[in-house]
Amino acid sequence: MEEHLFLNQHPAMSAQTQSQASSSLPTYDDVITAAWRIAGVAHRTPVLTSRTADERTGATLFFKAENLQRGGAFKFRGAYNAIARLSDDAKLRGVVAFSSGNHAQAIAYAGQLQKVPTVIIMPKDAPAMKVEATKGYGGEVVLYDRYTEDREEIGRRLSEERGLTLIPPYDHEDVIAGQGTAAKELIEEVGPLDMLLVCVGGGGLLAGSALAAQALSPSCRIYGVEPEAGNDAQQSFRTGSVVRIPVPVTIADGAQTTYMGQKTFPIMRALVTDMVTVTDEMLVDTMRFFAERMKIVTEPTGCLAAAAALHGVVPCKGKRVGIIISGGNVDPKAYARFLAGNMG
């Protein structure tokens, strides 16, 4: 298929990157099969519009509301797809994931639905609410001390000892393909787009979205949006190799990743138009906009893409613009403070 040729032959990818990664990079075909696997299980989330947002930007905006997805974020798509792809044997033994956030809950939830045991490695100081939610989905929680222990090491040990399959949050073919189904649904529902704005942590959602947009709306320009304090993906995009940064200080806790994946990076380089950043103040303003005007609860990270449009970081006057709202899992007390207008 054309899009695969484009990806593999794109000049932005060095010969070395291609030979290392292209054999296992997902394609739009994988997004199609992921969509088929999650059909009837993941919610087909609504596409929201707002006259006020359109007037403010001069554009026609289409918001894909993944804050209303099962588990409260798009992560359910990739997690469910990755578990569904395992062999019967691997399903019996179970899976392991490490995360304090939405990926862990998505793996526990998707595992429960497919009767696959899950082990989730979480920091001892993770919010009690998140630990309880993960246990509630049937996940076995293993706590670790994030100052003295290495979670990847614990993950490797558990997978060796118990034969568990490790499912990473973004750098995985089936995870990327699953995440791409949100943009696929969006474009199939509203038609071709001029622009698509997607938030970026490790780049799984962006990579999957880019595969879908390139196939379904070839002239669509794709933008990745990061918190200003943690612009490792923007730096990687500009310099052409994966840049690592210290853990950024931002309210966008779902985008505190410090480097892109070996699979997400080359897809971004080949298909994305530009990478931009927004401030925490813009995120708070956007959370309040969603609450007041559109009556939806969003988490700070979920507002990255919308903030770039509403604050003119990516000019979109006169364009048809797709925006993914990535999640809505926010602690109620913190949410109340954000709405009241302070950052704490």
Ligand SMILES: *Cc1c(COP(=O)(O)O)cnc(C)c1O
């Ligand atoms: C995980 C997550 C992100 C970042 O996704 P990546 O695939 O790591 O880029 C953004 N928003 C929310 C709500 C998330 O849970």
